[in-house]
Amino acid sequence: MTIRRNDFKRSPLSVALLATLMVSASGAVLAQDATQANEQDEFQSTTSAEDTTTLDKVQVTGSRIKRAEIEGPAPITVITRQDLEREGHVTVFDALETLTQNSTNVQGEMFAGGFTPNASVINLRGIGPGYTLFLLNGRRMAEYPQPYNSQSNFVNVAAIPSAMVERIEVLAGGASAIYGSDAVAGVVNVVLRENMEGDAVRLLAGTTTMGGGDTGHIQWTGGRSGDRWSVVYAFEHLEREPIYGTQRDFIDSVFDNPGNPNPSPALALVALNLLNFGPGAPIPPGHAAYYPGEEVCDRFGYRTFNSPTRGLVCGPDNDAALQTIRNKSSNTSAYGYGTFDLDNGDQLWASAFGWDSEAISSGGTEWWGNTIDVHSGLFYEPSLGTIVQLQRIFRPEEYGGLDAVASEYSERATELAAGYRGTFGERFDWDVTLAQSRYKYENDRPRLLARSVHDLFLTRVDGAVDPFFGAYPVFNMNFDAWHTPLTPEQYRSMSTRVVNRGESKATTASFTVSGDLFEMPAGPLGFAGVLEWASQEYDLNADPRILPSYPTTAPDKPLNLTGTGGGGERDRYAVGLELSIPIVNTLRATVAGRYDKYDDITEVDGASTWQAGLEWRPVDRLLVRANYGTSFRSPDMHYVFAEQSGSFSGILDEYACRSAGRTYSQCAANALTSESYSAFGVRQGNPGLKEETGKSWTAGFVLDLIEGMSMSVDYYSIELEDQVGDISNAYILQQEADCRLGVKRDGSPSDFDINSSFCQEMLGRISRTDAPGTPNDQRVSQIVRGPINRAFREVEGIDATFRYRTTTDRWGSFDTQLAYSHILSSETQERFDTPRVNWRDHMQNFEHRSRVRGAVTWSYNDWTTTLFGLRYGSIPNWAETSRLQPFITYNMNVGKQITNDLKVTLLVNNVLNNTHIVDESHTSWPYFNYWGGQSPIGREVFIQMDYRFR
Missing domain, CATH: 2.40.170.20 (TonB-dependent receptor, beta-barrel domain)
Known part of the structure; x- marks a missing residue:
């Protein structure tokens, strides 16, 4: 093109x-x-x-x-x-x-x-x-x-x-x-x-x-x-x-991307296969993706792409361009x-x-990608036999047109x-x-209701955990719903006005x-x-x-x-x-x-x-x-x-990076899942x-x-x-690492002692909890900004x-x-x-x-x-x-x-x-x-x- x-x-x-x-x-x-x-x-x-x-x-x-x-x-x-x-x-x-x-x-x-x-x-x-x-x-x-x-x-x-x-x-x-x-x-x-x-x-x-x-x-x-x-x-x-x-025909598709001759779509109808990667372990960019088949992909008006990192994937090439x-x-x-x-x-x-x-x-679009009652959105799906993470992009045709959203x-x-x-x-x-x-x-x-969408696609198996790590909950996917576009009537019944x-x-x-x-x-x-x-x-x-x-x-x-x-x-x-x-x-x-x-x-x-x-x-x-x-x-x-107010955003856990013996530059250049993840920020x-x-x-x-x-x-x-x-989140995380490690990124001594009022303020802005099945993981769960x-x-x-x-x-x-x-x-x-x-x-x-x-x-x-x-x-x-x-x-x-x-x-x-x-x-x-x-x-x-x- x-x-x-x-x-x-x-x-x-x-x-x-x-x-x-x-x-x-x-x-x-x-x-x-x-x-x-x-x-x-x-x-x-x-x-x-x-x-x-x-x-x-x-x-x-x-x-x-x-x-x-x-x-x-x-x-x-x-x-x-x-x-x-x-x-x-x-x-x-x-x-x-x-x-x-x-x-x-x-x-x-x-x-x-x-x-x-x-x-x-x-x-x-x-x-x-x-x-x-x-x-x-x-x-x-x-x-x-x-x-x-x-x-x-x-x-x-x-x-x-x-x-x-x-x-x-x-x-x-x-x-x-x-x-x-x-x-x-x-x-x-x-x-x-x-x-x-x-x-x-x-x-x-x-x-x-x-x-x-x-x-x-x-x-x-x-x-x-x-x-x-x-x-x-x-x-x-x-x-x-x-x-x-x-x-505008120069921004209406991912194929207009001047720096990427082989673009990938926004992932839709996707269940990422995480079977080979334990809780908190690094997930490389080539992890597999569940592909629903060309007939299902066509049903949504999506395109099938052969991604060099994920194989066959299904998604739209113009979802970003649907906005005003x-x-x-x-x-x-x-x-x-x-x-x-x-x-x-x-x-x-x-x-x-x-x-x-x-x-x-x-x-332009709404998307769904996390279970609302599970930290990090990861769960075990028995019919797939793997740990998965879902992502679904809803198309304008499912709402009744762009004006509907x-x-x-x-x-x-x-x-x-x-x-x-x-x-x-x-x-x-x-x-x-x-x-x-x-x-x-x-x-x-208008906005979709999180509980309604969750219950449409997933049913929890109470008390069950995955057979691999004994850490993740078990959900059965409703593949009929996952493979079928919403109707405008369904959208209205599952949505609210904010x-x-x-x-x-x-x-x-x-x-x-x-x-x-x-x-x-x-x-x-x-x-x-x-x-x-x-x-x-x-x-x-x-x-x-x-x-x-x-x-x-x-x-x-x-x-x-x-x-x-x-x-x-x-x-x-x-x-x-x-x-x-x-x-x-x-x-x-x-x-x-x-x-x-x-x-x-x-x-x-x-x-x-x-x-x-x-x-x-x-x-x-x-x-x-x-x-x-x-x-x-x-x-x-x-x-x-x-x-x-609050929202989730991606962070780089600098303390976890530097305490593992890597430099900040190494972590920022090749951020791994164990150190780059989503955390809730409060302001x-x-x-x-x-x-x-x-x-x-x-x-x-x-x-x-x-x-x-x-x-x-x-x-x-x-x-x-x-x-x-x-x-900024990055500043708080950097200061937390300096205070806890006693040194700056360049190895020089930290400007503040961990018992100083400044360090106590920075440490008090961060809450850490264990991820499922990983004692002492202590991931950042919340950062208080202001x-x-x-x-x-x-x-x-x-x-x-x-x-x-x-x-x-x-x-x-x-x-x-x-x-x-x-x-x-x-x-x-x-x-x-x-x-x-x-x-x-x-x-x-x-x-x-x-x-x-x-x-x-x-x-x-x-x-x-x-x-x-x-x-x-x-x-x-x-x-x-x-x-x-x-x-x-x-x-x-x-x-x-x-x-x-x-x-x-x-x-x-x-x-x-x-x-x-x-x-x-x-x-x-x-x-x-x-x-x-x-x-x-x-x-x-x-x-x-x-x-x-x-």
């Missing part, structure tokens, strides 16, 4: 854009005028000091002081709603995902079997999703109730529809002195529309060229105003059909904002926002806010705001004041102050049957499914002060300080943060800037309040966590080179200490931007924008007692060391076209032996202004249909690294119509 390769090949189109990108080693979206008119279809570039004196003062993310200058001491990236259209972004997440400061190493819809497959996550600087503060009109949003990777909290970016967006401001650096906790890696502030006259409708329809993913999108926005009032409203509905892996690679979704949202001017010049305002989502994702998500996000603002003393603006944001979540999925629910809430009351305190020789002394009270709470209710405390043999216990619950609340009080100090005409300093007081059960009492910045303008066209600040992050709610929250602390600084310049041409270059550094994270303040993280690099706009008499106008980010250094430290690791160049780090985004827009009469490109730097191959080539995608659109009120646009995303870089060492589905920006979605084509009612 020919394997489809989607390696990037240089075409005339790609060469043209690459040449443009090489004009500068920089790029990004430059900061823009926050008061830009709604109809203006252009980026606002960095302007000279002479130009900015004519601008009204506005508040920009990163400061509460209103200012006329667009650029300040810290670099800000701004994406306008026009950019969403020009660059082909259907959603807000589509746009944020392309930021050069953002890491693509996050879980999303491709992780159909994960904890948050219906959420969209932003991860600035690669530090982690929860380290970016996400704001809506400067206010905190309620967090996603379901924790990321079952651990930490984050904001679901998918809940922000694009219809209501005026602009998105991104500060990629620490800002805790302004905003408090979580502003460690950066701040994303989505600014919604507050001014509009008339109505506008946008209709978009499209699909993928490789199948699936039909999209329909409608937006209606409008506004009205009177002498003393104004109102803005928006409505949006987005429909997306699902895409399954089976709809993009969810089916139906999202509806509405937004309203209104103001009323009082007689004294003050103003009342209020806003309301609601988002409702119904979505479906599918993991899909996970259904029902989610709703709302925010209500109101305020009263005005001025006093002719120099100060003030605002009192009260806001509450909520998020509700429900996940409903429902998980969650809700989170964030309430904030704040008073802010800003203005000029007094005149200094070089100008006014700017001032801003804030008083804030906030309450945060969440409640996550998992189906009790999937929690570790529920009996495994209960008749209503779902098969192969675990979950987590939790809930808690905290209050926070804060006071902050910010000053903008003109030192001389060309030099200005900013200083800010904030104190946050926490009222919860953690070790966090209060946190003080500060920052200082400098802006030097030696000439009108040059700004030299620097900014330094401290940051902190209170522990995630779920890190603190998570209830006990729960830790109320004793303290805050994470960090520091961040930037330094760089902004330069207007010539009329219409500008650039910026900024160095950044972010450092984080006491980062909260779970201790979050602790353990890690150190540091990243530094360069951000750069370039922009050139020009208008010609004959050829129209051209606008070129470029953005570039490059990681210079990245270090991690697992714990205080472990060495720091160069993570930037580590062969297990799949984060891109560099990213480039660029757009070229050409406007001529009624025509406008944009070519947008995104280049991801190299990442290691899966085998960790070399690096793969960079990955590049392009979007393109062409628009025609038919009348003054009607515009039609053709959009093509991923023009070259570039899905991934072939990695012959990546032998597991989907056979490429989809953590690294690569995606099997492929080319999408849309037609869009915009009509404005006057």
